[in-house]
Amino acid sequence: MEKKQKIILTGDRPTGKLHIGHYVGSLRRRVELQNSGQFDKIFIFEADAQALTDNIDNPEKVRQNVIEVALDYLAAGLDPSLSTLFIQSQIPELCELSFYFMDLVSVSRLQRNPTVKTEIQMRGFGGEAIPVGFFTYPISQAADIAMFRATTVPAGEDQEPMLEQCREIVRRFNNIYGDTLVEPEILLPDNAACLRLPGTDGKAKMSKSLGNCIYLSDSADEVNRKVKTMYTDPTHLQVSDPGHLEGNTVFTYLDAFATDEQVARLTADYQTLQEMKDHYTRGGLGDMKCKKLLMAVLQETLEPIRQRRAEYEKDIPMVYDILRHGCEVAREAAAQTMDDVRRAMKINYFQDLALIEEQSRRFSAK
Numbered sequence: 356m357e358k359k360q361k362i363i364l365t366g367d368r369p370t371g372k373l374h375i376g377h378y379v380g381s382l383r384r385r386v387e388l389q390n391s392g393q394f395d396k397i398f399i400f401e402a403d404a405q406a407l408t409d410n411i412d413n414p415e416k417v418r419q420n421v422i423e424v425a426l427d428y429l430a431a432g433l434d435p436s437l438s439t440l441f442i443q444s445q446i447p448e449l450c451e452l453s454f455y456f457m458d459l460v461s462v463s464r465l466q467r468n469p470t471v472k473t474e475i476q477m478r479g480f481g482g483e484a485i486p487v488g489f490f491t492y493p494i495s496q497a498a499d500i501a502m503f504r505a506t507t508v509p510a511g512e513d514q515e516p517m518l519e520q521c522r523e524i525v526r527r528f529n530n531i532y533g534d535t536l537v538e539p540e541i542l543l544p545d546n547a548a549c550l551r552l553p554g555t556d557g558k559a560k561m562s563k564s565l566g567n568c569i570y571l572s573d574s575a576d577e578v579n580r581k582v583k584t585m586y587t588d589p590t591h592l593q594v595s596d597p598g599h600l601e602g603n604t605v606f607t608y609l610d611a612f613a614t615d616e617q618v619a620r621l622t623a624d625y626q627t628l629q630e631m632k633d634h635y636t637r638g639g640l641g642d643m644k645c646k647k648l649l650m651a652v653l654q655e656t657l658e659p660i661r662q663r664r665a666e667y668e669k670d671i672p673m674v675y676d677i678l679r680h681g682c683e684v685a686r687e688a689a690a691q692t693m694d695d696v697r698r699a700m701k702i703n704y705f706q707d708l709a710l711i712e713e714q715s716r717r718f719s720a721k
């Protein structure tokens with residue numbers, strides 16, 4: 356029997372440039388998995404059609420950010436010779452599979468999807484004004500994942516309800532039509548600080564609208580400026596005061612980014628991050644020293660990313676070619692899955708010679 360392939364699929368909505376929350380939440384892991392050589396196929400895509408479900412009046416925003424996110428992907432180390440980078444809207448098979456998946460999900464099940472629930476509240480769609488496309492995007496997302504037979508979806512915690520819904524749909528499909536599609540698993544970040552990186556202002560989430568993001572494409576000066584104004588511990592007034600780590604954004608970022616090797620190399624006084632934390636909580640360590648370390652650590656991570664971005668920015672037509680090629684590869688994979696889906700659903704009329712013969716016999720016997 357054929358060994359089950361290990362396949363990664365994940366993606367982002369191209370509604371803004373990617374920030375360091377995206378990086379520690381998923382992007383860094385994708386690059387590591389890509390370079391581990393443990394996966395048979397890797398699909399990374401821009402969910403532009405999904406982005407349009409709640410940006411319907413702003414197509415230009417999505418269009419502009421498709422290239423920004425592609426640059427962020429390449430800059431972060433996704434390698435088009437190892438990972439297929441593509442754009443959702445260019446794979447019409449996804450609409451087709453979504454349409455069939457719609458028969459497998461009830462309206463009330465969609466209403467119970469917590470991501471849909473909170474996003475509806477957050478985005479302020481008033482009750483009836485929810486577009487059907489937005490309401491049903493978990494179905495379209497299930498199609499994204501199932502289409503590429505993904506076994507592994509590296510994503511943030513917020514995507515868990517989507518994955519659960521996808522598994523339900525796949526299970527239901529396989530029960531009705533026979534074993535055809537693959538149930539995926541989510542791969543969450545392994546460090547709590549990376550699950551949801553707070554904004555530089557200490558707010559729960561980094562978000563463009565809150566203006567509390569550090570972007571992968573920020574210059575070194577911008578990064579330093581943003582770190583300088585970062586939220587720390589409001590009760591830590593004098594250097595000698597004991598400081599607190601909970602909710603202290605500088606330490607959350609250090610947890611997400613700094614290795615002990617870096618702490619030892621970039622500070623004079625500490626071998627590990629824990630030693631620095633102990634000093635901070637005892638009192639006697641000022642915020643600025645912690646911020647200095649964070650700046651140095653962030654620059655070590657971001658500088659190579661910035662350099663790669665600058666290289667790719669010099670040849671934008673090539674970046675579009677990378678995406679175009681990725682779309683071709685993705686369409687081929689999608690076409691194969693759709694062949695299997697149509698066969699399973701008994702809508703493969705013209706591929707099934709036995710069907711045509713059988714029907715001829717039936718009618719000639721009349």
Ligand code: TRP
Pocket residue numbers: 364365366367368402405496499500508510514
């Ligand atoms: N919903 C995801 C986000 O907002 C993007 C996305 C669309 C996705 N389809 C996906 C992520 C499939 C993982 C797998 O970031």
